[in-house]
Amino acid sequence: MALDLICSLRFFDLRLFGGGREALAIAERLGDLRLCIHAQSLAGGLSALAASRGWAVESAPPSPALGQCWLVASGDPAQDDELVALAERAGVAVFVPRWPERSSVRLPLEVGRAPDSSASSSRNRFQPGRVSLVGAGPGDPELLTLKALARLREAEVLIHDRLVSDEVLALAAPGARRLYVGKARSRHSVPQEGINQALVDWARAGYRVVRLKGGDPFVFGRGGEELECLAEEGIDFEVIPGITAAIGVSAYTGIPLTHRDHAQSVRFITGHLSNGSIDLDWPTLAAPGQTLVFYMGLGSLEVIARQLIEHGMGADTPIALVEQGTTARQRVHVDTLAGIAASIAGLDIAPPTLIVVGGVVSLYRSLSWFERASATSLGWRHGKHPSPLDRAGEA
DSSP states (O other): OOEEOSSOGGGSEEEEEOSSHHHHHHHTTSTTOOOEEEOSOOOHHHHHHHHHHTOEEESSOOOOOTTEEEEEOOSOHHHHHHHHHHHHHHTOEEEOTTOGGGOSEEOOOOOOSOOOTTSSOOOOOOOOOEEEEEEOBSSOGGGSOHHHHHHHHHOSEEEEOTTSOHHHHTTSOTTOEEEEOOEETTEESSOHHHHHHHHHHHHHTTOEEEEEESBOTTSSSOHHHHHHHHHHTTOEEEEEOOOOHHHHHHHHHTOOSOBTTTBSEEEEEEOOOBTTBOOOOHHHHTOSSEEEEEESOGGGHHHHHHHHHHTTOOTTOEEEEEESTTSTTOEEEEEETTTHHHHTTTOOOOSSEEEEESGGGGGHHHHOHHHHHIIIIIOOOOEEEOOHHHHHTOO
16 A cells, blocks of 8 residues: 655655656655656756756665665656565555556655745745646547647646547646546446546656546446546546537437427436346437437447337437547447347447437438538548438438
8 A cells, every 4th residue: 555655755765767858757746855756868858957956876776674665666667566566575665656556655756946045934845746637538539629639738647537639638748647447338447446446646756647538427337437546635626528429420410309399397317227127218319309428338228229119219210320420530320229130230330429319310311410511621531321211211
């Protein structure tokens, strides 16, 4: 278990390993603490900082000793691994920003500049980092909010999901450390508990952390769970909403979620199977006058269609499957509840795919502006597959 060192750093023999950018990022937060830097050479910024603060510089690594704290940031993963392993064997306290989980101490490293002689207080205060929980929107990078874009450009650590588009990731600060923690159906690269702990560790280490989620973090994004963990650990955070997938897909397909003639309400539902079944209030979902939007429902499509029909929804109710909504890869498949499974059989449907059910889907053919604009002026690839609705000429 890592220890939090808030005021006791000045009692350690601090040793910083590295002479490049990563080492400088730690060194410039150490204020007036005594430090010895171990590196063959120092980058200009670190060399000037060491000279101004009177820090010792040695080319050879030290012998591990009781009372030392090693700050490992050589810029070379292999060298960092060797140093951390040596510290672990010797029982020396170690902090390595590359691998927070291997650190034996968590350092909220923002001690502040050396005190000004004219200052009324020479108090040495840590300022831990913070976490920005940011909604990346449904895929089109131009749908990011201005605030989300600002946080991406300021990020020092970027922890992102699978559903964040490459176009959005490209807008982040080039020097930001990027950690992929994506989840696919039945395949999680990092368990949720590990994600929670990573947010805590990186923030406590003094970094500006951006937790980037596709769509909106509070709509089937587990954003609330992650914030609960941060709140329990006393980590500062903020939430920047994003355009959720349902809103983005609705706009880019021309399928309005509500319409006076078709739907007076809309419901967002998770279609993820649990133990082979979907435990939902099917009679209520099958009621008329509403639009249903299923997230994560592609694998449960046949179950969804069958249950809605069995509980009273018309078999000819229109349904749309939207792949990669709002992006250049958007494809729309329109059919009826009774026919959708057969019409997409054999097609390679790429997630993320949203399912929209209700009378509003009948407006797709006449209102699908994005598909027409892409085909005529942007040259983006889209697929519109003929359906019984199109063949019947329904509006």
